[in-house]
Amino acid sequence: MLKVCDAVCPDKRQLFSNVSLSRNTVAERVNQLSTNLKEQLVEKGKDFIAYSLAVDESTDTTDIAQLSVFIRGVDSSLTVTEEFLALRPMHGMTTGQDLYEEVSRCVNEMGLPWEKLVGLTTDGAPAMCGHRSGLVARIRERMRDENVTDELTAYHCIIHQESLCGKALKMEHVMTIITRAVNFIRAKGLNHRQFKAFLGELDTEYGDLPYHTDVRWLSQGKVLQRCFELREEICLFMESKGKDTTELRGETFMCEMAFLCDITSHLNVMNLQLQGRGRVISDMYSTVKAFKTKLSLWETQMQKENLSHFPSCQTMKEKLSTAVFPSAQFADKLNILAAEFRRRFADFEAQKSRFELLANPFGVDVESAPPNLQMELIELQCNDTLREKYERVGAAEFARFIPDTMPQLRIQAAQTLSMFGSTYLCEQLFSLMKLNKTSHRSHLTDKHLDSILRISSAQSLTPNIDELVQKMRHHQVSGSDK
Known part of the structure; x- marks a missing residue:
């Protein structure tokens, strides 16, 4: 119709363009597109x-x-x-x-x-x-x-597991106190407007507090970070409203809040690395493995009161006397978190050799590989052209270049590539x-x-x-x- 319009009455084109399809036609078109995709x-x-x-x-x-x-x-x-x-x-x-x-x-x-x-x-x-x-x-x-x-x-699901590992810290009491303060400010429109105006008067970097919900648990990190940075302003505002802030001003609570803020931030970084489409399960396994290694390093550093990877904790330690900051207690928390990661990801650990075959076939020990793959693995590892191709295109893409003369390796790669990690x-x-x-x-x-x-x-x-x-x-x- 639009083509006829262009030839016969081009000045009326907009009128034709404004004619919409009926709701039944739209529904039918949607079904046709869906059926075609299926x-x-x-x-x-x-x-x-x-x-x-x-x-x-x-x-x-x-x-x-x-x-x-x-x-x-x-x-x-x-x-x-x-x-x-x-x-x-x-x-x-x-x-x-x-x-x-x-x-x-x-x-x-x-x-x-x-x-x-x-x-x-x-x-x-x-x-x-x-x-x-x-x-x-x-x-x-x-x-x-x-x-x-x-x-x-x-x-x-890896992402679910990672979220459940975070619960092993047993620091819900910290979130409860923070949520109560945030809800007091955000729940009533007047309080919320006054708080934003209050922050404006104080000329702070942030103009508001985000909400936290359990369903969107990634929001926890943002809420914690913002609350930690605005801790003094929150207390001042609540006091101006006649609210008791003894809990919020407690030294133990402030230290726990700083620790939870830092560790949640680290967990969120890992979580974002695990999200997205087309993620290869061996890469996701590597991300979890790296995080477990980081936990071990952080625990050792925390015991020595080295807080270089915990900036909020470092801020609190400088503010309080060194004797008050509970480094040993937080080192235990990191140890518990590491144990929970090991327990929850045991089934992924069991597949370690399968993931390595896809991620680094040239570094796999042939003797420890399944017997049906050993001959093909030797041929692969001795082929310099394939090694060069692997170094150029990366692990996930390389699977497509495994020659047809190595059918067992191709099947193994296909099976690993097909797996969902989350x-x-x-x-x-x-x-x-x-x-x-x-x-x-x-x-x-x-x-x-x-x-x-x-x-x-x-x-x-x-x-x-x-x-x-x-x-x-x-x-x-x-x-x-x-």
Whole structure:
């Protein structure tokens, strides 16, 4: 129509542009785009030599449990495809059996063979990881029924684990006092406005305090940092309102707040390194391994009262007399945190040799490698051309250059590349879901919600618009043809 308009009445182009499609047409187009993406994914899935799933569950605005499933598949050319597989509404129970039935349906609809399933990453909830009736246990049982010899590798999301490790510090009392102070300032509009004006009068670097919520636990680091920097201003403001600030001004509390501020900042840096799409699990493992080594260094330094990596603690130590700063107590906290990391990441440690085969195949000890890989590993390590290629393109890309004459190494690389280290994509999808299924759009059907999220979360796939238009043209028959 716009092309006709340009030729016949170009001055009326804006009027034609303003004509919108009907709501039914828009809904139909969204479904068509989504179906096209799903068909492309099914087609790609036929070439997968290894794939893994990331599964998580959350409730939407109408309290319906939604099961999010993502797939990460690797084809024969060792190209990785990481895409949304399905969003399944759980209108009834959400037991391990219910979750298994939905995930199993997703796998069967894709036409994927169970023997190529390598890993399953979940949020660690009992319904997911229960030893007898959890999702992981039931999928393992299904794979045994299908006579699959390889063991399914199940992971509890790295980012979840890291967050739970932080809870081992048992410093909730510090956050409780801070949250109470922040809520006093932020909860009432008048207090909040007066506090911002108060900071303006004092000419501070920051003009406000951020909120902290348990769901968005990354915000904890920002709240702590800001509260530590504005500690004096917060106390002065609360005192001007007749509030008791004895707790906030206590030396022990100030030291604990400084320590929590620094360690949370370090945890947040690591967390951001673990987030994002297309993360290779061996790189994520290296990040966690590096953090464990840092914890060991920090503990030794804390015992010697060396606070070079704890700037807030350094500030407090200079402000207070050295005798008051509890370095030994904080060194114990770091020791507890390191022990928790070792405990929670034990399953990743068990896969260490598998990750090293992908991350550094030229540095792997051939004798300790699985027998089926030893001959190919020797050939690889003695090939200078391949070594040069590895140094030039890096570990993740190098896998694609492993020659076809080394099939076992290619399969091993494909399996490791297919693994999800976290359920980050599921969490990201739930954020998209909350933006799309709001209280004003609560009647959005399950099918339409699935279609919207499939389009908005697509990464390596794009709808084939030309093909869709061509199909529509074939359906439209002109009057003269009739």
